[in-house]
């Protein structure tokens with residue numbers, strides 16, 4: 001079915017970061033909008049915006065600090081009208097948006113699992129004693145330290161190509177990436193194996209693309225409503241309420257994943273000390289409509305189990 005737009009108008013400006021993954025996500029969004037409204041490519045303009053997170057490549061993300069490292073400049077462009085919608089990896093998004101902006105449109109979620117990447121070793125469980133592994137993700141580092149205290153962790157940043165080169169140079173024997181990113185880049189072959197959530201619970205919102213808009217823009221609202229995936233929306237409502245109640249971001253060791261079976265939602269969560277010395281896990285289930293409340297409830301349960309000082313690293 002083809003939908004009709006409220007009025008013919010200027011091209012819709014789609015804001016995105018310039019990384020290969022961000023561009024692939026912007027192109028996917030454009031393709032879905034073109035199909036939903038039977039529009040030509042010329043009805044859209046992809047506008048690349050450089051963020052602080054893209055600019056500073058020589059330091060671990062947590063050191064640069066602050067929420068919205070990859071979003072601030074893009075949200076400013078939305079607010080000043082230089083773009084109309086912005087495409088984001090939801091994993092990188094703060095739980096609240098600035099006044100005047102809405103982030104309530106989600107594309108169908110990709111694979112939520114982490115990928116195990118190594119030229120030498122097939123699976124996480126096959127890593128030899130004391131192996132050096134690279135990751136800049138606080139969550140992955142904490143989870144690895146908890147499960148495999150023998151491993152040596154080194155910082156690893158940069159795009160997929162940079163990381164593969166580091167592995168070839170022997171800086172580390174393995175690293176980790178999101179399966180979703182590899183799939184979207186057509187690089188699924190880079191993954192030696194997928195790590196099941198039971199082995200390593202993914203980041204909140206991993207694999208989900210979200211699209212942000214001005215609350216006052218009715219054309220954007222109409223267009224985005226046509227490509228929204230409600231199941232992804234329900235899962236993210238639970239996961240992001242959990243994250244919000246933990247007062248966390250992707251820069252803290254927090255994992256969480258919601259799954260749907262019929263009208264029932266199950267949310268699993270894990271919080272860790274950054275050195276992996278302590279792990280607290282839990283899960284809650286209930287009707288899909290209660291997703292956000294379940295997220296808050298799971299956060300409350302985990303926080304109640306956290307010994308004094310658990311969050312002192314913040």
Ligand SMILES: NCc1[nH]cc(CCC(=O)O)c1CC(=O)O
Pocket residue numbers: 089090091092176177178179180181205206207208209250
């Ligand atoms: N923090 C970086 C980031 N943000 C989203 C993805 C991958 C795509 C996704 O999870 O949707 C990645 C890279 C990675 O973890 O491999």
